[in-house]
Amino acid sequence: MTKITMDTIVNLAKNRWFVYAWSEIYGWLANAWDYGPYWSLLKENIKNLWIKEFVQKKTDMMLLDAAILMNPNVWVASGHVWGFSDPLIDCKSCKKRHRADKLIEEKFSSLGWWEVNWIISHINDNYNETQDYLNQLTKEANKIINWDFEEFKNIYKKNIINKEWNERIKSFCDLFIPCPDCSSCNWWEIQNFNLMFKTHQWVTDDSGTEIYLRPETAQGIFVNFQNVVRTSRRKLPFWVAQVGKSFRNEITPWNFIFRTREFEQMEIEYFCVPWTEKETHQRWNKDCENFLVNVLWIEKKNLRFREHDPEELSHYSNGTYDIEYKYPFGWGELRGVASRTDFDLKAHMSHSKQDMSYFDPVNNRKFIPYVVEPAVWLTRLLLATLIDAYSVDETGRAYLKFAPKVAPIKIWVLPVVKKIWDLAKEVYAQLAEDFVCEYDEVWTIGKRYARFDEIWTPFCVTVDSQNYEEWKVTVRFRDSMEQEVVELKNLNKYIRNMMEQ
Ligand code: GAP
Numbered sequence: 091m092t093k094i095t096m097d098t099i100v101n102l103a104k105n106r107w108f109v110y111a112w113s114e115i116y117g118w119l120a121n122a123w124d125y126g127p128y129w130s131l132l133k134e135n136i137k138n139l140w141i142k143e144f145v146q147k148k149t150d151m152m153l154l155d156a157a158i159l160m161n162p163n164v165w166v167a168s169g170h171v172w173g174f175s176d177p178l179i180d181c182k183s184c185k186k187r188h189r190a191d192k193l194i195e196e197k198f199s200s201l202g203w204w205e206v207n208w209i210i211s212h213i214n215d216n217y218n219e220t221q222d223y224l225n226q227l228t229k230e231a232n233k234i235i236n237w238d239f240e241e242f243k244n245i246y247k248k249n250i251i252n253k254e255w256n257e258r259i260k261s262f263c264d265l266f267i268p269c270p271d272c273s274s275c276n277w278w279e280i281q282n283f284n285l286m287f288k289t290h291q292w293v294t295d296d297s298g299t300e301i302y303l304r305p306e307t308a309q310g311i312f313v314n315f316q317n318v319v320r321t322s323r324r325k326l327p328f329w330v331a332q333v334g335k336s337f338r339n340e341i342t343p344w345n346f347i348f349r350t351r352e353f354e355q356m357e358i359e360y361f362c363v364p365w366t367e368k369e370t371h372q373r374w375n376k377d378c379e380n381f382l383v384n385v386l387w388i389e390k391k392n393l394r395f396r397e398h399d400p401e402e403l404s405h406y407s408n409g410t411y412d413i414e415y416k417y418p419f420g421w422g423e424l425r426g427v428a429s430r431t432d433f434d435l436k437a438h439m440s441h442s443k444q445d446m447s448y449f450d451p452v453n454n455r456k457f458i459p460y461v462v463e464p465a466v467w468l469t470r471l472l473l474a475t476l477i478d479a480y481s482v483d484e485t486g487r488a489y490l491k492f493a494p495k496v497a498p499i500k501i502w503v504l505p506v507v508k509k510i511w512d513l514a515k516e517v518y519a520q521l522a523e524d525f526v527c528e529y530d531e532v533w534t535i536g537k538r539y540a541r542f543d544e545i546w547t548p549f550c551v552t553v554d555s556q557n558y559e560e561w562k563v564t565v566r567f568r569d570s571m572e573q574e575v576v577e578l579k580n581l582n583k584y585i586r587n588m589m590e591q
Pocket of ligand 1: 305308340347348349350352357423424426463467470
């Protein structure tokens with residue numbers, strides 16, 4: 091079997107109405123994509139299936155749609171203003187900007203970022219001595235896994251804004267890291283670059299009018315916690331879900347739509363009594379795997395669970411589990427469940443001076459709830475669904491094997507002969523009341539079948555004059571290639587039943 095590469099997927103997506111390069115007529119904006127007709131539909135289908143599965147079918151789940159632009163103090167409280175940044179380094183020779191941590195990680199792939207940081211903190215100005223030390227560490231990489239990274243992280247956090255520390259990293263890069271663009275080892279000091287996109291409210295652009303495009307949807311749920319409790323009258327535990335766009339000024343977006351500056355999140359915040367949060371992890375892992383495998387038809391062998399190491403955890407988390415997908419470039423995150431403790435509600439309570447606690451009438455006590463955040467990134471689900479659906483038939487032709495509920499187009503309506511075009515359009519109108527269909531009168535029947543197989547439309551309805559005289563049409567099934575004659579008056583119900591099977 092030929093290995094699928096990201097290039098195969100990108101080319102297929104570009105050629106089959108899935109994706110367009112953003113602002114292409116102006117020469118494109120790097121790493122930004124517009125979703126074309128099929129991917130827009132696929133995205134809506136996945137989003138709606140997710141809402142059906144995790145909101146509609148649950149008794150304790152509510153949907154929210156908070157604004158993208160929020161009061162900037164939200165991001166001060168959440169920690170994003172001070173902590174949501176990447177260490178960037180500029181090449182003095184070619185002026186290109188890079189992420190210092192990524193460059194160092196790539197160069198010393200057997201060592202982690204934290205190990206390399208440790209080395210940097212102990213760097214010696216003598217190249218040979220530092221090189222010897224590095225060689226020795228690289229050889230013994232396994233042994234250093236037991237180092238005390240927690241202690242190191244504290245030193246790092248204290249020093250990251252420290253001039254001397256930044257100069258150390260610069261010397262390290264000057265010694266060992268050639269610029270990927272011009273190969274020279276000639277760097278400026280590291281700068282911490284905040285990933286939030288800034289904009290200005292009102293017409294002036296002084297710092298008083300500065301606001302941010304949200305980097306995550308979660309905070310829209312936290313700041314509304316008291317509103318939800320008051321208006322829904324729900325008792326703990328309950329869930330609040332949100333789907334929406336987030337923005338991050340990534341310096342190195344990569345791998346097609348895997349990491350982009352504008353992306354869509356589907357986040358859920360589960361508010362519960364403190365220390366009961368761990369119980370939900372298992373339930374969520376199971377529900378989520380079920381959604382990926384049975385609803386989206388992503389193969390189980392391409393999914394795996396991974397628990398975050400303590401040193402990977404975000405500042406708000408006391409435990410995180412991911413489901414990773416086997417992308418053509420390797421295993422990567424598809425969704426995560428983070429235990430966020432009471433970090434966010436406490437932070438908003440302290441900054442806003444508003445009460446964020448919950449009163450439990452049964453036990454007559456007041457406390458700040460704990461939060462578990464199971465979240466899926468819609469943009470990555472789209473990518474994983476497309477990659478997993480990619481198949482090649484015995485003639486070498488690529489097609490996309492989508493689940494019928496996920497498929498962008500459900501039914502292809504084909505008139506067999508020209509004189510029946512108007513009647514076929516009536517059949518299309520009847521089906522379009524319930525399903526996204528395509529009407530096609532252009533090619534020969536054989537070519538039209540081939541087109542509908544290519545994007546794996548689950549059903550094809552052919553209209554011929556003989557059947558139509560008896561108010562009937564023929565339904566052809568993509569998977570079995572079988573055909574069945576169905577009465578027009580039952581057609582929509584018949585297809586709906588077939589979709590459920
Ligand atoms: N509310 C929690 C949160 O946003 P995060 O780890 O900052 O947590 C969540 O981001 C996930 O969103 C990431 O682990 C990744 O899967 C996805 N993600 C982050 N940045 C992304 C980007 N630039 N493009 C696509 N997906 C991204």
